[in-house]
Amino acid sequence: MTTPIRFELIKTCRQTGARLGILHTPHGSFETPMFMPVGTLATVKTLSPEELKEMGAGVILSNTYHLWLRPGHDIVAEAGGLHAFMNWDRGILTDSGGFQVFSLSEFRRIEEEGVYFRNHLNGDKLFLSPEKAVEIQNALGADIIMAFDECPPYPATYEYMKQSIERTSRWAERCLKAHRRPNEQGLFGIVQGGEYEELRRQSARDLVSLDFPGYAVGGLSVGEPKEVMNRVLEFTTPLLPADKPRYLMGVGSPDSLIDGAIRGIDMFDCVLPTRIGRNGTVMTSEGRVVIKNAQYARDFSPLDPHCDCYTCRNYTRAYIRHLIKCDETFGIRLTSYHNVYFLIKLMEQVRQAIREDRLADFREEFFERYGFNKP
Numbered sequence: 001m002t003t004p005i006r007f008e009l010i011k012t013c014r015q016t017g018a019r020l021g022i023l024h025t026p027h028g029s030f031e032t033p034m035f036m037p038v039g040t041l042a043t044v045k046t047l048s049p050e051e052l053k054e055m056g057a058g059v060i061l062s063n064t065y066h067l068w069l070r071p072g073h074d075i076v077a078e079a080g081g082l083h084a085f086m087n088w089d090r091g092i093l094t095d096s097g098g099f100q101v102f103s104l105s106e107f108r109r110i111e112e113e114g115v116y117f118r119n120h121l122n123g124d125k126l127f128l129s130p131e132k133a134v135e136i137q138n139a140l141g142a143d144i145i146m147a148f149d150e151c152p153p154y155p156a157t158y159e160y161m162k163q164s165i166e167r168t169s170r171w172a173e174r175c176l177k178a179h180r181r182p183n184e185q186g187l188f189g190i191v192q193g194g195e196y197e198e199l200r201r202q203s204a205r206d207l208v209s210l211d212f213p214g215y216a217v218g219g220l221s222v223g224e225p226k227e228v229m230n231r232v233l234e235f236t237t238p239l240l241p242a243d244k245p246r247y248l249m250g251v252g253s254p255d256s257l258i259d260g261a262i263r264g265i266d267m268f269d270c271v272l273p274t275r276i277g278r279n280g281t282v283m284t285s286e287g288r289v290v291i292k293n294a295q296y297a298r299d300f301s302p303l304d305p306h307c308d309c310y311t312c313r314n315y316t317r318a319y320i321r322h323l324i325k326c327d328e329t330f331g332i333r334l335t336s337y338h339n340v341y342f343l344i345k346l347m348e349q350v351r352q353a354i355r356e357d358r359l360a361d362f363r364e365e366f367f368e369r370y371g372f373n374k375p
């Protein structure tokens, strides 16, 4: 089988062990560590493909559950798949829907065969199984698709977590069997196990034995403290093959991206930049700015004095504050553009620091300036 996804390890940072790599996909090759903007409903909210390209976005996300409901994976397939449908010719990754079922639908029943739940839009009864999740993703046509897993709530008891990861491993095997397009779409396994090292080891052992082309660390960024996430990564990423991509799902904020890269993660995704952008919060090199605050009413400087993005080169805090206060759509386009650009550029700086074997120094500098070290 010619795997459509290949990870090329370029070098490892001598200061931290972080990896500089290239992710080869059927829609291009992209440097890692990388941040992947989230476009749940086949659009990275308010941004055009051209804007995402000019920022340097390589792989973007879409979502099985949401596209299954609207417009329907059959319509996307008829359009020629997600790349044609949304006019994006670089990489696409679809999440499997497992997480959305657990985060969007309070009525759900998990059985061996799959999950019974309700459509979060109209209350209809729905059923999603490993086979169905893979069938939808085969129809959507993303370059990377995800196994159907259970993302247990945080915290969860050891007993609950043990039976959950064992079922997730059985589901992963069913996904491999159901995958109809293994030569065009790389199916990644998702390691679960919460904060329990023993269970993370068992989950990783099960999935690595199934030889996926890539692996995700799931079950994090679900409300646990950052030190718990970092500890789990410390004992989980070394269990994953060094020659395969490692993807930390749902992460995240600037500090978590840097700390995840230091612990061997290659791929990240998070709705944060566009989600907080929509309520007028922006990430800048000096920390977060809530643009609605009155202090910015007469501030004619850019959102971030150290940023060279379209927003920061052309508009002021006073103007953007005005647009956001007046609910002008252009306002959230400008904040979303800047926030996505900020995280993509942050990963460029992380890759450069790895090249120079100084990612720990970069972390220190960035945390100091952003204000993460403030007591």
Ligand SMILES: Nc1ccc2nc(N)nc(O)c2c1
Binding pocket: 095, 096, 097, 098, 099, 146, 147, 149, 150, 151, 190, 217, 218, 219, 220, 221, 222, 249, 250, 251
């Ligand atoms: N924090 C997250 C975000 C997305 C996820 N998606 C899946 N399929 N599984 C998880 O554990 C996730 C965790």
